Amino acid sequence: MIALLARDLRLAVRAGGGFGLGLAFFLLVAVLVPLGVGPQGDTLARIAPGILWVGALLACLLSLDRIFALDFEDGSLDLLATSPVPMEGAVAVKALAHWLVTGLPLTLAAPVLGVLLYLPGPGYLWLVVSLALGTPALSVIGAFGAALVVGLKRGGLLMSLLVLPLYVPTLIFGAEVVKRGAAGMEVATPLALLAGITAGALALLPFAAAAAIRVNLR
Amino acid sequence: MSIWEYANPKKFMQTSAWALPWALAATVLCLSVGLIWGFFFTPDDYKQGATVKIIYLHVPAAMMAINAWVMMLVASLIWIVRRHHVSALAAKAAAPVGLTFTLIALVTGALWGQPMWGTWWAWDPRLTSFLILCLFYMGYIALWSAVEDPDTAADLTGVLCIVGSVFAVLSRYAVNFWNQGLHQGASLSMDAKENVSDVFWIPLVICIAGFILLFVTLVLMRTRTEIRARRVAALLARERLA
Amino acid sequence: MELTVRNLSVARGGITVLEGLGFTLAPGRALVLRGPNGVGKTTLLRTLCGLQPAVRGEIAAPPEGLAYASHADGLKSMLDVRENLAFWAAVFGTGPAAVARALERMNLSTLAARRAANLSAGQKRRLGLARLLVSGRPVWVLDEPTVSLDTASVALFAGVIRDHLGQGGSALIATHIDLGLDEAEILDLTPFRAATGALAQAWGDDPFLGDFA
Numbered sequence: 001m002i003a004l005l006a007r008d009l010r011l012a013v014r015a016g017g018g019f020g021l022g023l024a025f026f027l028l029v030a031v032l033v034p035l036g037v038g039p040q041g042d043t044l045a046r047i048a049p050g051i052l053w054v055g056a057l058l059a060c061l062l063s064l065d066r067i068f069a070l071d072f073e074d075g076s077l078d079l080l081a082t083s084p085v086p087m088e089g090a091v092a093v094k095a096l097a098h099w100l101v102t103g104l105p106l107t108l109a110a111p112v113l114g115v116l117l118y119l120p121g122p123g124y125l126w127l128v129v130s131l132a133l134g135t136p137a138l139s140v141i142g143a144f145g146a147a148l149v150v151g152l153k154r155g156g157l158l159m160s161l162l163v164l165p166l167y168v169p170t171l172i173f174g175a176e177v178v179k180r181g182a183a184g185m186e187v188a189t190p191l192a193l194l195a196g197i198t199a200g201a202l203a204l205l206p207f208a209a210a211a212a213i214r215v216n217l218r
Numbered sequence: 219m220s221i222w223e224y225a226n227p228k229k230f231m232q233t234s235a236w237a238l239p240w241a242l243a244a245t246v247l248c249l250s251v252g253l254i255w256g257f258f259f260t261p262d263d264y265k266q267g268a269t270v271k272i273i274y275l276h277v278p279a280a281m282m283a284i285n286a287w288v289m290m291l292v293a294s295l296i297w298i299v300r301r302h303h304v305s306a307l308a309a310k311a312a313a314p315v316g317l318t319f320t321l322i323a324l325v326t327g328a329l330w331g332q333p334m335w336g337t338w339w340a341w342d343p344r345l346t347s348f349l350i351l352c353l354f355y356m357g358y359i360a361l362w363s364a365v366e367d368p369d370t371a372a373d374l375t376g377v378l379c380i381v382g383s384v385f386a387v388l389s390r391y392a393v394n395f396w397n398q399g400l401h402q403g404a405s406l407s408m409d410a411k412e413n414v415s416d417v418f419w420i421p422l423v424i425c426i427a428g429f430i431l432l433f434v435t436l437v438l439m440r441t442r443t444e445i446r447a448r449r450v451a452a453l454l455a456r457e458r459l460a
Numbered sequence: 461m462e463l464t465v466r467n468l469s470v471a472r473g474g475i476t477v478l479e480g481l482g483f484t485l486a487p488g489r490a491l492v493l494r495g496p497n498g499v500g501k502t503t504l505l506r507t508l509c510g511l512q513p514a515v516r517g518e519i520a521a522p523p524e525g526l527a528y529a530s531h532a533d534g535l536k537s538m539l540d541v542r543e544n545l546a547f548w549a550a551v552f553g554t555g556p557a558a559v560a561r562a563l564e565r566m567n568l569s570t571l572a573a574r575r576a577a578n579l580s581a582g583q584k585r586r587l588g589l590a591r592l593l594v595s596g597r598p599v600w601v602l603d604e605p606t607v608s609l610d611t612a613s614v615a616l617f618a619g620v621i622r623d624h625l626g627q628g629g630s631a632l633i634a635t636h637i638d639l640g641l642d643e644a645e646i647l648d649l650t651p652f653r654a655a656t657g658a659l660a661q662a663w664g665d666d667p668f669l670g671d672f673a
Contacts, residue, residue, distance in 0.1 A: 003550030007536070007543075014538040075532025079591070082509045082528045083551045144381065148361065148374050158364050162378065165353040166385045169392040176396065190395070197388065208381050215373040218512035227668055303668070367473060445668070452668045455475055 001085060001093050008097035018066060022059040022102045023109055029055035030113035041118045048117035049127070049178035055113070056106045056131060057138060057167055063102050064142040065159055067094050068150040068213065077150070081217055087210035095136075095143040095206070103135030119182060126181025130194060134174040137198040140205050141166045147209035151216035169197055225302030227445050234438045241435040248428030256421035272330045274422060278429035280323035283351060286316030286433060290358070291383045294376035304445065306372035309379065310362050311440030315433060317355035324348055343393045350389050354382050368448060461522045462486045463599050463630065465508070468517030469654070472503045476515055476654040483647055485630050487598065490621060490641055493634040495649035501634035502531070504649070505603050508632070527597035529605055533588025537577035541568055541587055544576055549594040562593035565620055567613075581608040589617060592624075600624065600631040606639065615640065 012019045033051050034044055071077040080090055110131055111124045119127065145163035149155030173194040180187045223229050256274035263270040293309035296302055327345060328338045339345065361378055365371035462484055469479040477500035485491050493501050507514050508521065509528040535544050542559065549559045563569045566586045576584065585608050592600050600621070606614050618639045621631050625643070633639065 003547055007539070007547045010543070011536055011538055071534075073532075074534055074536070075530050076534035076536070078506075078511060078530055078532070079528065079534045079548070080551070081511060082526065083548075083595075084524055084553065085551055148378060149364070151370070152364055155364075158360055161353075161360050162357040165350055165357060165389070166382070168350055169385065169388040172389075172392040172396045193392075193395070205381070208377050212374055212377050215370055215377075218370075218506075369474065449668045452474075456669065 001089050004080075004085065004090060004093045005097055008094060009100060012097065012101040018063055019101050020105070022063050023105050025062055026055050026059040026106055026109060027113065029058065030116050034117065045118040045120055045182075048114060048119040049123060049182055050175050051117060052110055052113060052119070052127060053130075053134075053171055053175040053178065056103075056110065056135065057171055059106055060102055060135065060138045060142060061160060061163060063098065064146050064163065065149070065156045067098050067143050067146040069146070069155070072150045072216075077213065078217060081214070087213055088206045091143055091147065091206040091209040091213070092140075092202075095140040095209075098143065099136050099139040103131075103139050107131040107135055119178075122184050123178055123182030126187055126191075127178045130174045130177035130181075130191065133191070133195050133198055134170050137170045137194075137201045138167065140201050140209075141170070144205045144209040144212070147212040147216070150213060170194065173197065222300065222302065225296075225300070225304045227304055227449075230304045231442065231445060234442055238435065238438050238442075241431060241438060245428060245431040245435050248424055248431055252421050252424030252426075252428050256418075256425060260417050260421060266334060269330060269333045270418070272326050273418065274425045276323060276326040276330060277422060278426045279319045279326065280348070281426060282429045282433050283316055283320040283323050283348065285430075286312050286319060287351065287354070287383065287386070289437075290316065290379055294379040297372055298376045298380075303372075303448070304441065306369075306376065307444040307448065308437060308441045309375070310372070311444050312433075312437045313355060313359050313362070315436045315440065317352065317359065319429075319433070320348055320352045320355060324352065341397055343390075343397055346393045346397070347390050350393070351386060354386055358382065368451070461525065461598055461628075461630075462520075463508070463522070463526075463632065464518075464520040466518040466520075468504075468507070468519065469515040470500060470503050470507045470512075471515045472500060477503055478649060478652045479515075479654045481517070481649075481652045485599065485632055487628045487630050488625050490625055490631040490633060490644035492639070492641070492644045492646045493632065493649055494636070494646060495653075499649045499653060501649065502603055505530075505601050505632070505634060509601055522598060525597055526599045526601050527592050527595040528601045528603075529589060529592055530603050531607070533584055534591070535576040535584055535587060537575065540573050540575050541579070542572040544587060545590055545594055548591045552595045552597070554594050554596045558594045558596065562590040565593060565623075566590040567616060582610055582613055585609055586613060586617075589620075593620070598629045600629065600633075602631060602633045602635070604635055605633065606635060606637055 029051065033047075033055075037043060037047070068077060071080070081087060107128060110127050114124055114127055142163055145159045145166065146155075148162060149159045152158065173190045176190040177187050177194060180190065224233060253274055257271050260271070262268050290309045290312050293305045293312070297306040297309065324345070327348070331340060331345075332338050358375055358378060361375050362371050365374055464484045466482050468481040469476050470481075471477060477498075481504070483491065493504070495501060503512070505528070506512050508519060509526050511528075536547075539547070542563065545559045545562060546556065549555060549562075563572055566589060568583070568586055568590060571579065571583060576587065579587065585605075589602075589605055592602075605617060609617065614637070618641055621633075621639070621641060622643075624631065631644075633644070
């Protein structure tokens, strides 16, 4: 399992691995929104939590189809399925690798983009906390979506259609944490709910994703 | 005789061929009685005027939009646990019907909301939930149509339906949390205080029965079509092999 | 540690292609599967490896005993030869010594630091087959292992198989060419084809055929 994690991380950072593309996309969203909405500080400050969360979510979505599609094409997934590594574990590890190369950098970069969007002072802490808690859920839900479409030739667009509705609760609670945090309100409730969704998704979705992969391999 | 015998395509085709005309007749009867009664023989609401009468389409459609998904969930579980092909095809057949009910609920809601709230659309929790439900239906249908092998498609959509159900419920609560809206409470709760008055209530119940029957009829018809399509595919495959 | 198959039927795309298949593969033995394209060799091997369900019949295999080599080698072009192999060694829990041995045995030592993207087709194939050596598993299930190998490499690989058999391993090989393994038994799959005459029976599992309007 550690070997799988190390391999996925190594593949991600080598040329052609697409590391940093999600981050660049996130930056672009944060730059394009003020260009579209206008430079008024109060408007931007008000929409900043939502924009940052939606941007992070879309950036996450971009790289999802790489989780399994490449391994499916070159036959590694077949070989993994016949190896001693349980498919559930492989899914969990691959989701973790996806989070390390996508979710974690997004979380760390978000405060900088918050500055561009005039995010109010108390919001920064909660922005980082909510993304740190929420992006693992985005990765594992995305891994489930990627597992569903792994056998399809052009699964990318279909996967967005499948995954985005599943992202709704995470987005709502995540953005709510930042919104409340930025307004200086109490954040415990949405934060607990966000953590609950992440914990539930991490615990259960690898099983659903592994089942989907086995179906797709046969 | 076990209930699972109906999961055999042949038995299902026989039984449904017998049941379909009755279901169709009952649908037509209930819907015409309920809708005519509701539209022409109930008084206007003292506050809402004649616009209230859209309730006879809006509420049953909204109920069936959710019930159709529940039926798909049950059918998917039966397929995954017991591998009955008819069950998977019934889930497939129900999805577009459920999507249509969802769209009817959304459109009639907009038509009702305009005179009532002065807006076609509001990010009210219930409206938003239905919009999200609509997305779930679209994803489910898209996955069915994208996967070529019918059993693979049935398995994948089954898993999606189960996971989607959990997330649909989560979304419902998340949306409630996100915005406490302007929608009135349930029109049909057992709690008498919240209930709409009797004059509206009886035709509404008839309409709901009509929509349930309509759903059953449509799903039976569509399942029969799906079974025939599978049969054609199987026969063609045998032909090619021979 | 033997692989036993009884009355096995396998299907591809919902259509039964082979039926009534039975054989036993004892330790130290090799079995070569023959038959024309499309007879169902790959389907059979995938079924044996548990990648797809059997239509009916029994497969008795040693638990976690099968090592599968498919048409695709499962190589990552951005990793070098040693990294590719070391990954599978770690997955199968065999370690770096096994990697070095496998590289040596498959004549890949001089290429160890080269990226898989820059290997020739035959070299890639050799690397794919080297994975069998690091898997440490007794039963090798090989699907057309000699594709794109030159004569020398085929002989090299036949030697590797012979060593494996000598150490009590076994091999199930679907191939069209002669590997030069004289001791291998040959099983022709053609008689097990789900034949046109027996088709109605082969379709017995499909609930959508049979008489109904």
